[in-house]
Amino acid sequence: MIAAIAVAVAQVIVVGAGAPLLVGVLRTLKARLVGRRGPSPWQPYADLRKLLAKEVVVSTTTSWIFRATPYVLAATMLVASLIVPVFLARPPLAFPGDVILLMYLFLLGTFFLALAGLDAGSAFGGMGSSREVAVAALAEPTIIVAVFALAMRAETIDLARVVERFSREPLLAANPAHLLAFAAFFIVMLAETGRLPVDNPATHLELTMIHEAMVLEYSGRYLALVEWASAMKLCLFMTLLANLFFPWGAGGLTGPAAIPLGVLVLAGKLVLLVIALAVLETTVAKLRLFRVPELLAGSFALAILSVMAVVLV
Amino acid sequence: MARLAYGLAALVAVGAAALGLHGMFGGAFTLQIGWLVPLGGLQLTLDPLAGFFLLVIAVGVAPASVYAIGSAGGARRGLGAYLVFVVSMCLVPLAANMMTFAIAWELMSLASYLLVLHERESRESLRAGWVYAVMTHAGLACLLAGMMLLGAWTGSSEFADWRAAAPGLGGGARSVAFVLLALGFAGKAGVIPLHVWLPLAHPAAPSHVSALMSGVMIKLGVYGLLRASFDWLGAGPPWWGVAVLIVGAVSSVIGVLYALVEHDLKKLLAFHSIENIGIILIGIGAGLLYQGAGLEALALLGVVAALYHTLNHAAFKALLFLGAGAVVHATGTRNIEEMGGLIKRMPWTAACFLVGSAAISALPPLNGFVSEWLTFLALLQNTHLARPSLSLAFALGIAGLALTGGLAMACFVKAFGITFLALPRSEAAARAHEAPPAMRIAMVLLAVTCAALGLGPTWVVPALATVAGALLGDTPPVAFGDWLTLRVSEGFATGSALAIAAALGVALVALPLGLRVAGASRRRRAYETWGCGRIGQTARMEYTATAFANPFKRVFDFLYRPTKKLDIDFHPESRFFVERIEYENPTRSIFDDWLYRPVLDGLSGVARAARAIQSGSANLYLAYILAVLLIMLVLA
Numbered sequence: 021m022i023a024a025i026a027v028a029v030a031q032v033i034v035v036g037a038g039a040p041l042l043v044g045v046l047r048t049l050k051a052r053l054v055g056r057r058g059p060s061p062w063q064p065y066a067d068l069r070k071l072l073a074k075e076v077v078v079s080t081t082t083s084w085i086f087r088a089t090p091y092v093l094a095a096t097m098l099v100a101s102l103i104v105p106v107f108l109a110r111p112p113l114a115f116p117g118d119v120i121l122l123m124y125l126f127l128l129g130t131f132f133l134a135l136a137g138l139d140a141g142s143a144f145g146g147m148g149s150s151r152e153v154a155v156a157a158l159a160e161p162t163i164i165v166a167v168f169a170l171a172m173r174a175e176t177i178d179l180a181r182v183v184e185r186f187s188r189e190p191l192l193a194a195n196p197a198h199l200l201a202f203a204a205f206f207i208v209m210l211a212e213t214g215r216l217p218v219d220n221p222a223t224h225l226e227l228t229m230i231h232e233a234m235v236l237e238y239s240g241r242y243l244a245l246v247e248w249a250s251a252m253k254l255c256l257f258m259t260l261l262a263n264l265f266f267p268w269g270a271g272g273l274t275g276p277a278a279i280p281l282g283v284l285v286l287a288g289k290l291v292l293l294v295i296a297l298a299v300l301e302t303t304v305a306k307l308r309l310f311r312v313p314e315l316l317a318g319s320f321a322l323a324i325l326s327v328m329a330v331v332l333v
Numbered sequence: 334m335a336r337l338a339y340g341l342a343a344l345v346a347v348g349a350a351a352l353g354l355h356g357m358f359g360g361a362f363t364l365q366i367g368w369l370v371p372l373g374g375l376q377l378t379l380d381p382l383a384g385f386f387l388l389v390i391a392v393g394v395a396p397a398s399v400y401a402i403g404s405a406g407g408a409r410r411g412l413g414a415y416l417v418f419v420v421s422m423c424l425v426p427l428a429a430n431m432m433t434f435a436i437a438w439e440l441m442s443l444a445s446y447l448l449v450l451h452e453r454e455s456r457e458s459l460r461a462g463w464v465y466a467v468m469t470h471a472g473l474a475c476l477l478a479g480m481m482l483l484g485a486w487t488g489s490s491e492f493a494d495w496r497a498a499a500p501g502l503g504g505g506a507r508s509v510a511f512v513l514l515a516l517g518f519a520g521k522a523g524v525i526p527l528h529v530w531l532p533l534a535h536p537a538a539p540s541h542v543s544a545l546m547s548g549v550m551i552k553l554g555v556y557g558l559l560r561a562s563f564d565w566l567g568a569g570p571p572w573w574g575v576a577v578l579i580v581g582a583v584s585s586v587i588g589v590l591y592a593l594v595e596h597d598l599k600k601l602l603a604f605h606s607i608e609n610i611g612i613i614l615i616g617i618g619a620g621l622l623y624q625g626a627g628l629e630a631l632a633l634l635g636v637v638a639a640l641y642h643t644l645n646h647a648a649f650k651a652l653l654f655l656g657a658g659a660v661v662h663a664t665g666t667r668n669i670e671e672m673g674g675l676i677k678r679m680p681w682t683a684a685c686f687l688v689g690s691a692a693i694s695a696l697p698p699l700n701g702f703v704s705e706w707l708t709f710l711a712l713l714q715n716t717h718l719a720r721p722s723l724s725l726a727f728a729l730g731i732a733g734l735a736l737t738g739g740l741a742m743a744c745f746v747k748a749f750g751i752t753f754l755a756l757p758r759s760e761a762a763a764r765a766h767e768a769p770p771a772m773r774i775a776m777v778l779l780a781v782t783c784a785a786l787g788l789g790p791t792w793v794v795p796a797l798a799t800v801a802g803a804l805l806g807d808t809p810p811v812a813f814g815d816w817l818t819l820r821v822s823e824g825f826a827t828g829s830a831l832a833i834a835a836a837l838g839v840a841l842v843a844l845p846l847g848l849r850v851a852g853a854s855r856r857r858r859a860y861e862t863w864g865c866g867r868i869g870q871t872a873r874m875e876y877t878a879t880a881f882a883n884p885f886k887r888v889f890d891f892l893y894r895p896t897k898k899l900d901i902d903f904h905p906e907s908r909f910f911v912e913r914i915e916y917e918n919p920t921r922s923i924f925d926d927w928l929y930r931p932v933l934d935g936l937s938g939v940a941r942a943a944r945a946i947q948s949g950s951a952n953l954y955l956a957y958i959l960a961v962l963l964i965m966l967v968l969a
Contacts, residue, residue: 072848075856079863081756081870083676085687095840102836118826120709121697121833123735127742128696134746138876140862141673141755146876153746154884157739161732164709168731172716172724177826237862241853245844313888320732327728331721 028102030279034286035101035259039251040064042258042290049298064251068244076240081141089136090238090245096129097252104256105183105263107282118177119167122260123160126212129249130156137234148233151309155218155230158316159211165323166201166208170264172330173197179264187267200326202265207319209261211312213254216301218312230309255290258297262289335409336402342419343398349423350391356384357800363429370432373490378429381803382564386426386556389644392782393549393651394419396775397541400655403771404541404662411448411539418444418545425553431480431490438476438553442469442521445550448542449534461533468530472520476557479513482506483565495565507566511573514561522554522610525584526924531607532591536599536667540658543599547606548651552643555613562621563636563804574622575726581614582733589740590892593747593885594920596878597667598657601748602650605693608737609646612708613639615730619711620805626718630811631711634822636801637794638707644793645700645786649692652779656686659768659776660752664761669748669878674757678765683753685776690745692783695738698834700786705738706828707794710821740885747881756872788830791816879918886920893920 044061051058078087103122130152137149171177173192174185186193211218214231223229235246266289307315356379367374401415421440428434446469450462484490486506487498499507516527523531531551535543562573588607595601620635659682660675661667676683692699695706712734715727757763767773786793794813802810814820818829849855862870886895898917904910946957 072851072853075854075858077858077860079861080859081862083683083754085676085754091841091844094844095837098840098844099833099836118828120706121828124695124697124702124706124738125833127694127739128691131691131694131696131742131746134743135750135754138746138750139754141870141872141875142862142864143874143876146750146881149746149750150876150881150884153739153743154888157736157743158888160739161735164735165728165732168713168728171713175716177710177713178824240856241848244853245848309884310887324728324732328725331724 027279031106032098032101034106034283035104035252035255036098036248039255040068040248042255042294043251045291046294046298049294050302053298053302064247068248071239071244071247072241074240076242079140079142079237082136082139082237085132086136086139086237087242089132090242090249092132093129093249094245094252096125097249097256100125100256101252103179104260105179106259107279107286119179120164120177122179123163126253127156127160129253133234133246136237140237142237144233144236148230148236151230152234155211155312155316158313159208159319162204162208162316162320162323163212165320165327166204167264169197169201169323169326169330172327179260183263183267186264190268193265195329197326197329198265200322200329202261204319204322204326205261205265207315207322209257210300211316211319213257214250215254215297217304217307218315220306258290258293259286262286262293335405335412338412338416339398339401339405342401342416343395345419345423346391346394346398349387349394352379353384353387353389353391355379356387357381357796358384359799360384370436372432373430374432376429376433376491377424377427378493379427381800382556382559383426385640385644385797385800386552387423389552389647390419390422390426390549392644392647393545394422396651396655396778397544397548399778400544400658400772400775401539401541403769403773403775404658405539411451411542414444414447415542418448418542418550422545422549422553426556429492431484431492434492435473435477435480439473441550441553442473445534445538445542445546448538448546451537451539451542457533458537461530461537465530465534468520468527472517472527474517475513475520476517479510479517479561482513483510486510492560492565499566504570507569508573511562511566511569514565515558515577518554518557518561519580520554522551522558522614523607524554524580524610524614525587525607526928528584528588528607529922529924529929532595532600532603535603535606536597540599540654540661543603543658544651544654547603547654548647551606551610552647555610555617555639555643558614558617559636559639559804562617563624567806568624569621571622571625571723574618574620574625575723576618577614577621578618578726578730581611581616581618582730583611584608584614585611585737586733586740587892589737589744590885590889591922593740593744594882594893596669596882598660598669598672598748598752599654599667601669601744602653602657605653605741605744606646606650608741609642609650609693612705612734612737613642613646615639615734616642616708616711619708619715619727619730622715622718622723623711624805628717629805629809630822631714631717632805633798633801633811634707634714635711636804637797638704638711640797640801641707641790641793642701642704644797645692645704645783648779648782648786649689649699649701652685652689652776652783653693655772655776655779656682656689659772660686660765662768662772663765664759666759666761669751671759672752672757672762673755673759673872673875674753674762675765676753679753679767681773682768682776685773685780686753687749688780688783690749692787694742694745696742698787698830698837700783703787703790703830705734707821708734710826714822714825743885747878751876751878751881755875756870758872758875788834790828790830791819794819883918886918892923894923895920 044064048058048061100122134149134153137145170182174182214221219230238246362379364377365374369375421437424437428437446466449465452458483495486502487495520527535546585608588604588611592601592604595604616635616639620632623632623635664672692701695701712727712731715724798811817831818827820827886893895918900915901911902913904912
């Protein structure tokens with residue numbers, strides 16, 4: 021029991037404390053790739069500290085929804101970090117994680133954030149909300165179908181057991197379905213976490229923006245919570261990608277050294293994914309907003325093909 | 334007087350709930366009054382399925398009646414029809430022979446028809462009533478045909494005899510009966526493409542009646558489908574299940590897509606009823622497929638998911654319609670483009686509507702999530718069927734369900750956000766007032782029900798499993814874990830709504846505390862919304878519902894086929910001064926254009942052709958009679 025709680029706390033701390041670093045590393049890498057020096061990877065922590073020290077400006081138009089949303093958003097991400105297998109295959113507190121719950125937890129956060137975007141009554145916020153929910157809704161089927169393809173191979177939808185099964189029998193992953201599902205999931209991750217080519221995370225004032233338009237009214241500690249939650253979402257999606265599709269190292273570790281070792285392994289996998297993401301983001305341009313559904317439809321087709329590959333191969 | 338009558342309806346609901354719970358846990362009785370009804374007499378039987386649907390009816394009727402005490406005031410209009418409507422709905426699941434069922438069913442339809450015609454003065458209402466009457470009677474014709482065929486083949490009009498004799502019927506006969514009965518019941522349930530009456534009729538009725546029609550009455554179509562397929566006819570060929578599954582998936586996706594571009598609040602909710610009936614049918618379809626393949630535990634899971642969603646939808650849809658009613662009552666309009674800012678003037682209604690919105694969008698930890706989760710689990714286990722072609726159909730069903738979940742969330746961000754948040758968009762919205770106490774009590778009751786059904790699946794699911802088990806026949810008892818954790822299909826998936834809710838609660842408490850410990854600034858300044866330097870914020874700068882739905886209109890334009898009308902009056906001196914701008918972006922229904930219009934045109938064509946021999950002259954008609962007589966004589 022005590023060990024389980026310790027693991028739970030460790031998992032929340034790894035995700036909560038590590039997420040800004042992940043974003044920082046990503047930004048530094050992107051800067052280097054385009055020939056800039058860029059800020060230090062620790063910059064997001066400094067940003068958060070600065071935001072926490074500032075006063076909050078709240079529009080008089082808003083209601084309690086606007087003030088509650090940052091807390092709800094951060095809370096959903098913290099709970100989600102208990103469900104995702106982070107460094108141990110079996111998530112702590114016997115939280116029987118399965119991916120459907122996870123996706124609907126993310127939707128809960130999106131729901132409140134989109135409402136907050138409408139709450140201030142500015143056209144920017146409404147535009148961001150409308151686009152964010154459109155992207156989230158269109159991404160949803162791909163996630164579930166891609167995971168369904170994995171679940172068919174592993175014969176379970178419990179994330180922990182998927183990870184265990186794949187790390188025990190690596191040959192299961194040697195299947196075109198695995199690759200197709202990975203590609204589908206990767207595209208959806210870009211859409212869900214607001215990365216290029218779906219959304220541009222680096223800009224505040226561009227007519228094509230999505231996520232940043234929605235949170236435009238936030239400031240001070242509220243903005244800190246929202247930024248932190250976004251970083252956690254990126255971290256959770258990348259962890260999920262790493263552990264579901266390359267589960268080696270996540271399962272099977274036991275003993276007191278399991279946590280530090282698991283964290284190291286995870287960090288290694290995340291660094292590889294971050295490099296891939298940084299290269300991708302510096303080589304592609306942002307898509308026109310109304311081309312995004314085509315990208316998502318493409319990822320959905322990949323997911324369906326993956327299911328077909330499981331059935332037929 | 335009127336208040337007393339609505340109170341009486343609420344008491345009837347409490348009685349129905351008690352009877353329903355008694356029936357769900359094995360209580361049974363049969364009531365027979367031979368002289369009351371021709372052809373078999375009045376015959377009522379309580380069994381677990383009937384008990385469950387009585388409970389669903391009670392979940393809708395009790396709060397709706399309390400609400401009506403507040404909203405209808407002393408007005409007597411529609412009172413009698415309301416009482417008949419409530420009582421006949423309670424009789425439908427209890428009916429145990431054909432005649433009792435048909436009479437209760439028709440009474441229910443007629444009473445609701447009168448309630449749809451509540452505002453007899455408006456053309457819209459009259460049209461809604463007309464379409465409703467035609468569609469519901471077309472459904473009744475299918476039902477009666479199916480029932481009479483079954484009666485003729487089994488030689489009895491009692492449902493118990495059908496149950497015993499149906500397995501002995503030929504495959505073709507059973508399929509004919511299934512199709513006819515399913516068409517009739519699906520029409521009442523509002524399944525696409527038989528849904529055309531639903532978005533017209535439900536908004537036309539007073540809000541407490543809309544809540545009952547959407548939350549409860551269409552569920553009796555689901556009841557009929559369950560009764561006909563699992564109980565009367567028994568396990569059928571796979572195509573029954575595939576048909577129900579696909580129709581369900583199509584209904585859910587198209588229902589929510591139509592809701593997205595609808596800006597009449599009550600119509601929007603009516604389209605969501607089509608979506609939710611689709612989700613229920615997905616569960617039933619999976620159940621039928623599994624039962625046909627002999628996988629009883631999975632069939633049970635599918636039916637439990639469908640029943641759970643039926644109960645949930647009764648709770649949150651009634652809640653949303655009552656909330657919409659309170660909003661319409663306060664602002665005098667159903668168009669959400671003229672609302673806004675209501676959360677400040679109607680805090681109770683807004684909070685309840687928010688709970689309903691989150692529940693219908695299947696967000697944890699509320700009830701909609703639990704039933705959609707169970708439906709997903711039923712679908713995800715299709716590999717046990719060992720039929721690749723079916724697996725692909727299931728994968729599309731899964732994708733449809735996931736898309737529906739996301740789109741429903743988007744739609745309720747619009748419905749709640751545009752209605753309740755930001756600045757009021759009209760004078761009426763700025764002067765809105767909170768609903769009277771009786772209406773608030775009804776909404777709070779339903780919001781609490783939604784939360785309870787979301788937190789307590791470990792108690793609800795076993796109860797529903799006994800109902801589903803009794804419906805499916807002799808299925809082995811299935812364990813669903815302990816009070817904290819729900820274990821589905823021997824650990825295929827586990828979930829704990831309580832634990833998730835507790836974790837969310839802890840996180841919500843810990844975050845502000847953590848911020849304080851971290852020394853975050855607690856200063857707050859109220860200021861106007863940032864607007865690129867423009868001065869003064871007005872409601873005209875807000876995002877509208879039309880704009881909010883526009884991305885969906887563009888993505889799914891093959892379904893909406895939007896047409897754009899832009900009409901600008903320029904100032905006579907210069908084109909750069911616009912005096913008036915009119916913009917319309919309506920959508921067209923492909924079902925009206927491609928299905929109903931050709932059928933109606935065909936019918937009028939036949940009628941026109943028949944006019945050629947209708948001269949109105951009595952002599953000519955006598956000649957026709959003579960001619961027919963002669964032909965008959967010759968043929969004989």
